[in-house]
Amino acid sequence: MIYIPYETVTRTLSDILVDRGFTTNRAAMSAGLFADANRDGVLSHGLDRFPSYLAAMEQGLVDPAAEPELIWNGGALERWDGRQGPGNLNARSSMERALELSDMHGIGCVGLSNTNHWMRGGNFGWQAADAGKIGICWTNTMPNLPPWGSTKPLIGNNPLIIAVPREAGHVVLDMAMSQFSYGALSRYSIEGRKLPVPGGYDEDGNLTDDPDLIVKSIRPLPIGFWKGSGLAILLDLMAALLSGGKATCDIVPNPISDTGISQVFIAFAPPAYPGLADRVIESLDVNNGENERAAAIRYPGRKTLENRRKSLETGLPVDEDVWKGILALT
Amino acid sequence: MIYIPYETVTRTLSDILVDRGFTTNRAAMSAGLFADANRDGVLSHGLDRFPSYLAAMEQGLVDPAAEPELIWNGGALERWDGRQGPGNLNARSSMERALELSDMHGIGCVGLSNTNHWMRGGNFGWQAADAGKIGICWTNTMPNLPPWGSTKPLIGNNPLIIAVPREAGHVVLDMAMSQFSYGALSRYSIEGRKLPVPGGYDEDGNLTDDPDLIVKSIRPLPIGFWKGSGLAILLDLMAALLSGGKATCDIVPNPISDTGISQVFIAFAPPAYPGLADRVIESLDVNNGENERAAAIRYPGRKTLENRRKSLETGLPVDEDVWKGILALT
Numbered sequence: 001m002i003y004i005p006y007e008t009v010t011r012t013l014s015d016i017l018v019d020r021g022f023t024t025n026r027a028a029m030s031a032g033l034f035a036d037a038n039r040d041g042v043l044s045h046g047l048d049r050f051p052s053y054l055a056a057m058e059q060g061l062v063d064p065a066a067e068p069e070l071i072w073n074g075g076a077l078e079r080w081d082g083r084q085g086p087g088n089l090n091a092r093s094s095m096e097r098a099l100e101l102s103d104m105h106g107i108g109c110v111g112l113s114n115t116n117h118w119m120r121g122g123n124f125g126w127q128a129a130d131a132g133k134i135g136i137c138w139t140n141t142m143p144n145l146p147p148w149g150s151t152k153p154l155i156g157n158n159p160l161i162i163a164v165p166r167e168a169g170h171v172v173l174d175m176a177m178s179q180f181s182y183g184a185l186s187r188y189s190i191e192g193r194k195l196p197v198p199g200g201y202d203e204d205g206n207l208t209d210d211p212d213l214i215v216k217s218i219r220p221l222p223i224g225f226w227k228g229s230g231l232a233i234l235l236d237l238m239a240a241l242l243s244g245g246k247a248t249c250d251i252v253p254n255p256i257s258d259t260g261i262s263q264v265f266i267a268f269a270p271p272a273y274p275g276l277a278d279r280v281i282e283s284l285d286v287n288n289g290e291n292e293r294a295a296a297i298r299y300p301g302r303k304t305l306e307n308r309r310k311s312l313e314t315g316l317p318v319d320e321d322v323w324k325g326i327l328a329l330t
Numbered sequence: 331m332i333y334i335p336y337e338t339v340t341r342t343l344s345d346i347l348v349d350r351g352f353t354t355n356r357a358a359m360s361a362g363l364f365a366d367a368n369r370d371g372v373l374s375h376g377l378d379r380f381p382s383y384l385a386a387m388e389q390g391l392v393d394p395a396a397e398p399e400l401i402w403n404g405g406a407l408e409r410w411d412g413r414q415g416p417g418n419l420n421a422r423s424s425m426e427r428a429l430e431l432s433d434m435h436g437i438g439c440v441g442l443s444n445t446n447h448w449m450r451g452g453n454f455g456w457q458a459a460d461a462g463k464i465g466i467c468w469t470n471t472m473p474n475l476p477p478w479g480s481t482k483p484l485i486g487n488n489p490l491i492i493a494v495p496r497e498a499g500h501v502v503l504d505m506a507m508s509q510f511s512y513g514a515l516s517r518y519s520i521e522g523r524k525l526p527v528p529g530g531y532d533e534d535g536n537l538t539d540d541p542d543l544i545v546k547s548i549r550p551l552p553i554g555f556w557k558g559s560g561l562a563i564l565l566d567l568m569a570a571l572l573s574g575g576k577a578t579c580d581i582v583p584n585p586i587s588d589t590g591i592s593q594v595f596i597a598f599a600p601p602a603y604p605g606l607a608d609r610v611i612e613s614l615d616v617n618n619g620e621n622e623r624a625a626a627i628r629y630p631g632r633k634t635l636e637n638r639r640k641s642l643e644t645g646l647p648v649d650e651d652v653w654k655g656i657l658a659l660t
Binding site for chain 2: 072111164249269285
């Protein structure tokens, strides 16, 4: 691992994107989203994926200049066509639109079709919470997870993000419906680590904690067995129905990245409820010095905040080989 | 197990509720919701709970006559006060209102405070899907699940329902954030069965498939370990923030039932997308006669439909002791 100042990372990525046809503004926005992922400790969905982001453009899967287009307005619910633009920029502008709709209607929802991999989904949760709103978003994916009872990858792991604003640090959940996302499996593999709990099956149908065997079998384990499998199916149905776009069964698997996918962005603007989010987090006992386990109690966002604090001191953690690969692209 | 005609069940329950102060209409509605749960095979959240439904009224936790009151309108998002009315009737009218809002705005959301246990949450998903809409609802609960990293029950298992309409049978997910709900644990216990996968810890901290030991330790396992724990925290935060009601940390544990809780109801009315839901379900391979595992592939609602078909032939399955107990109340 090496540590690089935030500005060095964003400048480097931004220059590469401008070279590839991004406007200055869009290049800076995209570079910032990649850098934010590493800043927050989510290397798997940050700079690790920058080469595949470029490769998808080179292969014509992603149009760097395309911006989403409104295709249906139902009041507080809208459908937008992502026109195969960059997934992270499409997602950012869709959450922005959901936030605007929530200002007008109390709640706002955007269904986005024809978009591409959004890289780190958590970014768009933080975006909503930074705007003082509750945000939910999710994406479908290519088939990459067997439904419960099957051995074939027929459903997607469909990451879900839920964000609640809090002055002391937002509470942001960012999770795939598989126990480990493919990005997480790849990170465990790169670091030569086993998974902390079995994450799927090997090709012989045995449960395993070896990330490489799960990537090979395409048989990750859904969270909660039949429950995560069911939730993945419903998230996929909703993404397609709300956006008018493709469901997982319509998405052609692509070795580079998810492409032509569907996403949902919802923002909520309820009246203020001062102190509630703090009270809930404090009730988890995380600040109880007498409880030796307090430091181990997890809530969504806790680790993100610790990682962010560290990164601002040391620079962003970046995998050394990944950084060398990116510098070779300049 | 005994099998009783739907009408006998609803008449019996309805008479008891009228005796306890329900209007005829509200008694019939409530009785129907209980009967629907058994009809669909969800005994744990149907007639099994009818005695506790009455007990909560006898103890003054539930006001049989109270109806929800609008306390804030933000356009497509509203807050309603459940005024400690019966949880199943409050939930039903809140989903009805979310459906109305979705007709006006494309999406509608109701946050409901001061309500009581809704019995079978899936009913309100079916309600939305029967109206041709996508429905999501969830509830918080008393503290009954340890957050990941803790041994103390500080969060709720917060059941979540997502429903998508489909002509051949709606797709309806109804799941607690614990691997097994307390209702499910109780059903396994009554039937003398072990859980199919470990469902929590015993009081010594060992994983166990014994439902009674988990009820005793109050340490069920969240789905996906840290992931289900995180999702439960976010669902609780949202329920309190959207309704202006209590979060799990504010809810006083009650041995009879959850009381004074917060719920969320969301309905979506996107443009029609003919055939999509069928295509997604068919893609799961469930109808593939050549695939010997096809019958085992699960999707949310599959078993419900099979149970419903059987119940309409045989009568509703009802636990014999439960039915005796109910007859003793008439």
